[in-house]
Amino acid sequence: MHNADYLEIDGRLGYVEVVGDGADTLLCVHTAGQSGVQYRNNMKGLAALGYRVIVVDLPGHGRSEPAVNGPVMDIPYYADWCKKVLDQLGSGRRYLLGCSIGGRIVLEMASRFSAELEAVVAMECPVTPATATRFRPPEDSSTPSVRDQTYYSNLALIGSDVPAETAEMIATMHCREDWHVTRSDLIGWGLHDLWQRLPDISCPTYVISGGDSFGEALRPTADRIPGALFESVKGIAHYPNQEMPNFVESFERWIEELRQANVSAQGGR
Amino acid sequence: MVSGTDFSPASDGALPRLLPAITQAPPARDAVMASVQWEQGARPKSVGVRVEGVVTRWKPARKRGRGRLHQDVRLLDADGQVVETARVAWDVPAASDGQDDESASRVAWDVGTVAWGKHLATRLASNEQFSSAVQTFDGTVGIRAGEELVEFRIYRGKVIEVGKKSLDGATFTLGGTERAWIDLLSSPKNDLVSRLGRNEFRSTGNNYQYLRIFKAIMLMIDEAQLAAAKEKPSA
Numbered sequence: 001m002h003n004a005d006y007l008e009i010d011g012r013l014g015y016v017e018v019v020g021d022g023a024d025t026l027l028c029v030h031t032a033g034q035s036g037v038q039y040r041n042n043m044k045g046l047a048a049l050g051y052r053v054i055v056v057d058l059p060g061h062g063r064s065e066p067a068v069n070g071p072v073m074d075i076p077y078y079a080d081w082c083k084k085v086l087d088q089l090g091s092g093r094r095y096l097l098g099c100s101i102g103g104r105i106v107l108e109m110a111s112r113f114s115a116e117l118e119a120v121v122a123m124e125c126p127v128t129p130a131t132a133t134r135f136r137p138p139e140d141s142s143t144p145s146v147r148d149q150t151y152y153s154n155l156a157l158i159g160s161d162v163p164a165e166t167a168e169m170i171a172t173m174h175c176r177e178d179w180h181v182t183r184s185d186l187i188g189w190g191l192h193d194l195w196q197r198l199p200d201i202s203c204p205t206y207v208i209s210g211g212d213s214f215g216e217a218l219r220p221t222a223d224r225i226p227g228a229l230f231e232s233v234k235g236i237a238h239y240p241n242q243e244m245p246n247f248v249e250s251f252e253r254w255i256e257e258l259r260q261a262n263v264s265a266q267g268g269r
Numbered sequence: 270m271v272s273g274t275d276f277s278p279a280s281d282g283a284l285p286r287l288l289p290a291i292t293q294a295p296p297a298r299d300a301v302m303a304s305v306q307w308e309q310g311a312r313p314k315s316v317g318v319r320v321e322g323v324v325t326r327w328k329p330a331r332k333r334g335r336g337r338l339h340q341d342v343r344l345l346d347a348d349g350q351v352v353e354t355a356r357v358a359w360d361v362p363a364a365s366d367g368q369d370d371e372s373a374s375r376v377a378w379d380v381g382t383v384a385w386g387k388h389l390a391t392r393l394a395s396n397e398q399f400s401s402a403v404q405t406f407d408g409t410v411g412i413r414a415g416e417e418l419v420e421f422r423i424y425r426g427k428v429i430e431v432g433k434k435s436l437d438g439a440t441f442t443l444g445g446t447e448r449a450w451i452d453l454l455s456s457p458k459n460d461l462v463s464r465l466g467r468n469e470f471r472s473t474g475n476n477y478q479y480l481r482i483f484k485a486i487m488l489m490i491d492e493a494q495l496a497a498a499k500e501k502p503s504a
Contacts, residue, residue, distance in 0.1 A: 144481035152487060156462035164458075 002044075006063075009084050015063035016085060017055045020047025024092035024118070028055045029082060029102030031124075031239070032189065033182025034174065035062025038099070042241050045248035046097075054089055056082060060181045071138070071184035075101065075192040079108040086116075093118035097251070099241060100124050101185050104192055107201065107225075111194060114202040119258045121251065123208040123240045127198060127221045132190030138183040146179045159212040161235025162243045170242050198224040204258035206231070213237035229257055273321045287344045287353040290320045296340050300359040303337070310343070310351030317344035317352040325356075325447035326415065327375060330363035337361070339415070341448035356415075356446070377496040380450040381417025386431040390421060392492045393428055399492070400426040402485035408478060409435040410486070411442030414450045418442070441474030443486060454497040459490050 001021050006013040017036055026046055030038045036055035039046075047053045058078055060066040072078060082105060086094060094117050098106035103125025110120045136142075143149075154171040162170075198221065205225050209218035211234040222230035231254070236243040244250060274294060285307050292302065326339035338361050344353040379385045393399045404426040411420045420439050422430035445453070449469040453461060464470050472479045479486075 142477070144477060145483055148484040149480065152462050152483065156460065156466070 007085060007088055009081055010059075011068050012059060012065040014059060014065070014081070014085065015057040016089065017043065018089060019043045019053040019055070020051055022047065022050040022052045022092070024051055024095065025086065025090040026051035026053050026095040026097060027082060027086055027090070027106075028053060029078075029096070029098035029105050030056075030058065030061070031100035031102055032185035033061065033177035033179065035064075035176075037062065037173065038239070038242055042247055042251075046251065049248065049252050051095065052091060054085060056085055058082075060178070060184075066181075071178075071181045073135075073184045073188040073191060075104050075108050075188045075194075078105045078188075079112070082106075083109060083113060095255070096120045096122075097241075098122055098125070100238060101189050104189060104194065107198070107205075108192070108194060110201040110203055110205060111197040112200075114200070117203040119204040119206070119255055120201075121206045121208060121254055124210055124213060124218070124238050125207075125221070126209075126214050126218050127192075127194045127224075129195040132187070135187045135190060137187075138180040143179070147175050150175050150177065150179065150182075157213065157238035159210055159236035159243050162237075166243070170239055195224070199226060201225045201228070204261060205229070206254045206258055208233065208240055208254070210237040210240060210243070211235060227261060229254070229261060273319060285353055285355070286317060287320065287342060287355055290344070291322075291340075291342050291355060291357055294320075294322070296322060296324055296338060296359060297361045300338065300361045303358040303360050305358075306356040308354050310354050312346055312348075312350045312352055315346035315348075315350060315352050318347050319345045321345060323448060323451060325451050326379070326417075330361075334363055335360045336363065339447055341446070341451075356448075375500070377493070377500045378451065378454060379417075380447070380454070380493070381412060381414035381419055383419055383431060383433060386412070386419035386421060388496065389489065389493055390428040390431050392496060393489065396488060396492060399485055399488045402488060403427075403482055406478070406482050406485070408440035408475075409437065410482075410489075411439030411444075411474070412489075413442050413444030415447040417447075418444075439474055441472050441476065441479040443470060443472050443479075445470040453490065454494055456494070459487060459494060461487060461490050 003018045005016055007016055028039045030036055035057045039055045043053050043055055057064040059081060060071055096106035096109060096117060103122035106120050107122045107125060110117055151171050154174040155167060158167040158170055205228040207218055207222035207228055207230045209215055209232045211232045215232050219230050222228040233240060241247045320342060322340055322342045324338060325341050328337040330336040338359040340357045340359065342355045342357060343351050346352050376384050376388050403423050407424050409420050409422050411418055418433065420432055420435045421428050422435045453464060461470065
């Protein structure tokens with residue numbers, strides 16, 4: 001089964017894709033400014049592992065309508081929005097997967113809803129005590145050649161083992177964004193104050209970093225989450241699910257390792 | 270020229286530990302040290318185990334009968350992190366740099382010189398992507414490598430002049446150390462953005478225009494890398 005739908009959430013339509021008929025639910029969350037298209041090469045493979053895979057386009061991203069108040073600068077808002085998606089579509093045990101701000105979003109969800117979650121895999125999302133308090137809102141007049149900036153900056157966020165053709169595809173796909181939304185996401189990242197609440201996460205959690213990106217810098221985030229596992233994947237950078245040809249197999253292993261680790265799953269039935 | 274030797278730390282651990290290694294292994298026969306700029310590295314308290322030297326500039330001998338050679342020397346720890354670094358200038362006799370006369374195949378690595386700029390501008394003249402990227406640009410791009418600065422006057426898709434200084438000065442300048450440019454030109458890919466993120470390079474001047482034609486800057490680096498790949502590093 002591969003179904004697409006628009007859900008009404010907070011007065012606006014949000015786009016979701018649902019793949020697979022598994023008893024358990026896996027919610028996948030994309031990176032800043034992007035959309036669920038980032039999981040296009042993974043969703044069927046993940047579904048084949050036995051999940052009912054839900055891939056969202058966050059408000060203002062991809063095919064989702066913008067939030068009522070425009071571009072969102074609030075990671076907890078996104079977490080609440082994703083929780084509403086889960087409440088409408090989720091079944092069985094609930095798993096979360098997210099990358100970059102998507103990783104922050106699933107950690108934010110885990111910090112508040114661990115009792116409803118079976119496991120979380122958070123990728124490329126370091127959490128630090130310091131958070132921004134001031135920011136400059138997006139203005140077109142101050143930011144020329146945004147597409148070029150997006151293209152080149154994303155090429156720089158791709159690992160050394162990734163074939164040039166794949167890197168080109170990832171960077172080119174990123175250019176579809178509305179940079180006001182992207183910048184707002186990143187402001188939200190900077191304002192997100194999660195460090196003090198990381199110890200509240202009680203569901204099994206795996207923190208993944210790209211060895212050519214944050215690498216070991218993500219370990220303190222994992223260390224602060226009770227029982228969390230950590231892996232830095234060599235040769236990749238900021239987009240593990242787009243850069244790793246064996247991502248589905250790796251995800252399966254991460255979940256298996258969490259099952260075998262001594263962390264009590266909370267469920268979510 | 271890149272050279273590397275094992276390093277035995279001084280017993281007293283005094284700083285700078287790198288200087289004796291520099292003086293014991295000059296980069297050219299009869300080279301005389303002219304100046305040293307020394308700095309602590311990212312890991313100043315780490316134990317250095319290896320010294321790495323890179324020749325970053327070779328100015329051929331002229332009337333004085335001696336040439337000038339620039340060298341970047343680094344003391345690295347077991348993880349390859351920099352403990353100390355030094356930029357050294359050497360006076361070298363003409364006989365030492367006979368292989369490096371003005372016309373030698375060094376120009377593609379001689380970033381920041383007018384000769385390098387003209388060499389690059391020739392390549393850019395047939396680069397349609399570059400021409401398109403600067404079709405609406407009327408200004409001057411400066412490229413600085415260490416103390417060397419060259420400016421490219423650009424108008425309607427073409428480099429119309431290359432020189433040490435344009436009449437109105439550079440709209441913006443992209444600069445880095447000589448070593449930073451050697452590393453960028455040696456890189457298997459154009460990773461300027463990553464290097465900007467590590468503060469190996471920085472832009473000064475009109476940042477809006479810098480961002481506006483950033484694609485053109487990347488294309489200039491692409492061409493500079495291609496030219497450098499055809500030539501061996503200087504010395």
